[in-house]
Amino acid sequence: MSQFWSPLVHDLTPYVPGEQPKIDNLIKLNTNENPYPPSPRVLTAIAEQTNEKLRLYPDPNGDLLKASIAKYHGVDSSEVFVGNGSDEVLAHAFQALLKQDEPLLFPDITYSFYPVYCGLYGIDYRTVPLDENFCLKVADYQRPCGAIIFPNPNAPTGRLLPLDAVRQLLEMHPNRVVVVDEAYVDFGGQSAIGLIKDYPNLLVCQTLSKSRSLAGLRVGFAVGQAHLIEALERVKNSFNSYPLDRLALFGASASFDDEDYFQRGCQKIIATREVLTAAMQQMGFKVIPSAANFIFATHPQKSAADLAQQLRERKILVRYFNKPRIDQYLRITIGTDAETQALIKALSEITA
């Protein structure tokens, strides 16, 4: 607290990211990172750009990366926005599109950065409760609103909303922007990007942090009709001309050139997720069906906070949220097969 702060700052409740511990030999299953390295092509592209050209500003528009994403997703470059991780893309979307006179709607259990953005930009919002199985009920969004946002699959539950339901939401509010935050869609969901040509109110956000193993490079993007992208560009160009450095632009672009590697990586994680789910169900856990690179699970007899603490003592880090409705759940990132076996062994011992 300081007399020098802008009035806004006093009231902010900043987001708290998952811990990035500086401890060796941890099994780190707490921040939904990919256990496998990025494509070798990404590393090669970065190495090629690690040269004297770093003295020059990057392309402020990121045209190279926009072209790669546009080609990959079959859209026009004018329908692509790129930013410093999908968190920055989302921040701009909140300011550029989701701040309206009527309140923004999002699920009560969702990515916990959403209410933080609302605080930063003074956006009025209402949360819409998920049902008892953590499913989003489209009918509950039939109410006056300024805009809608939700992750699909949802976080931290991993639940997927079928595309038909996404379409219903878009048609229910044709004059309201609907942002679908697809950070985890590559692990079993179907992207709504294919719908953008039909829905001028749809913006889809994705990230390279999860399925493309590039959390450390900070690249996210949004796809929507050009008028929505223009709003994001106007805010971005009023904030920071060059949010993506040269290495991120080239590295991220190369990631879209290695489809085999990408597909194999996603399939490995899906397979491991199913192994972990089955093993945990055998131990008595209730596991929410997941289309993400994590699972959300609760044990009928064991406190989630205790489980998290006991795992930590065994050098296994998972995410625990001390929040209403989900304080008996753990969110566990899918690691390698070896990490998963170590986790299963630890959980068996703890729950025995």
Place this chain on the structure above:
Amino acid sequence: MSQFWSPLVHDLTPYVPGEQPKIDNLIKLNTNENPYPPSPRVLTAIAEQTNEKLRLYPDPNGDLLKASIAKYHGVDSSEVFVGNGSDEVLAHAFQALLKQDEPLLFPDITYSFYPVYCGLYGIDYRTVPLDENFCLKVADYQRPCGAIIFPNPNAPTGRLLPLDAVRQLLEMHPNRVVVVDEAYVDFGGQSAIGLIKDYPNLLVCQTLSKSRSLAGLRVGFAVGQAHLIEALERVKNSFNSYPLDRLALFGASASFDDEDYFQRGCQKIIATREVLTAAMQQMGFKVIPSAANFIFATHPQKSAADLAQQLRERKILVRYFNKPRIDQYLRITIGTDAETQALIKALSEITA
């Protein structure tokens, strides 16, 4: 214009960065980049981090880089904030510290991003005219205000305000934040960082883009007492947890380990600046005394817009601002000696 935009977006006038042309063999003197490469230690540090660890999030607090900056400038890590270029650092400062009930003050001729940030965050501001020699007159700031910001040396003039005058401003408004934007200070100015221990209202911003040849890596920072830094952290953590990627954190940190390289680079640019200044004065240009890596100059007989155009035809790019009071000036970045000789030759021919 779209029905889906937030009301704010309609009124934004985004910043227009200097052109980043995709043309070979240009002599590019338009965006104040450093003509010399970054330290080899920076490239080595980046290469060492170009590995499978890119799958992991970077340290959200950037502790490694904060420690390097703190050590270099003799301050505590809690007095350092890091961001994605000084543009992002400035953006957060506008929202966290400069948005007050009374208007923000800055010079009428200054970094043209300042009014853009004001538009983005709804900040009321007044410009204070520089004198006829583009000097900032401290006495003109003796008026009610919410905060003050100015570049030192100023942009695009290159004029330095002596530290005594900075101190006068700080003491004139002890209850108002004063941000000194030192993007160019390493080319002949004296930093105000040494004053932060005495002035709780002082925030100093710097960048690695100019004097450390890292425009392509996107790293800037601010130094001030911990209560000011906390305001920036609160806004940053409500916007994007990880604005600096792994490569930027390690590369930027390494830059502070190579003082000899840094000092030699700055000295070379200062020497070339003096050569260019003398040569242009000989051609009849009036050159504003510069403490930056650019000069700001006008010719009594030649239109600045025409000069810029004729230089462009000779594949030399300089910056021209079509704005009141400065529309007869060119801002010319200091290049290599060879680039500078080519520029001198071209200007001699054009003005002959």
